[in-house]
Amino acid sequence: MNTQERTYKHAQPLRDGRVGFSIVHVVGEPTIRARWKIGVVEESVHRWTVFRSGGPPAFFDGRQFEAIDDVPDKMPRHETWRRAYRRAPYLRQNTKQALKIHFHRCCAFNALSFVKGDWPQPTQEEARRHMQNVCDALEEINHRGIDMRDFAPDDLTSDERQAICEGFPDALTSLLFQRMNPPS
Secondary structure, three states: OOHHHHOEEEEEEOOOOOEEEOOOOOOOHHHHHOOHHHHHHHHHHHHHHHHHHOOOOOOOOHHHOEEEEOOOOOOOHHHHHHHHHHHOOOOOOOOHHHHHHHHHHHHHHHHHHHOOOOOOOOOHHHHHHHHHHHHHHHHHHHHHOOOHHHHOHHHOOHHHHHHHHOOOOHHHHHHHOOOOOOOO
């Protein structure tokens, strides 16, 4: 399991030193009519708890649980960005086309920093922010399971290239799209 998926846990320290995680099981009408089914569920919960924690389940009011955030003291910058985006996925509402344009604009902003040219260079903070935006876009693309070949620059329409290039120096846009016709 990806450690990022285990970031937020609702837990309560138990008196015996173990950390208790909440488990919810819903009992429906068929189970109520056949009471023996409740015993099967309770036995399954008991055995799983003993297997995972070495002790029996503890029962108490679920409102006592608190969130535990497994954040290491130090982590790579991109992991910090991924964690921040997962907490506030601001690109989630974008259409696939809007996400494609956003992704390519982020790459173009990064090109301002990394490609030599006669345009003004962004500050280090601006460059960091643009790199984070690319990381956010990639996180959203991965979340949706989009094939990156769908975002290939060769497949951009003229309107998409126009939207991507808006506000960038002509010298940069011609470098970015040198293999294809420039936006009209």
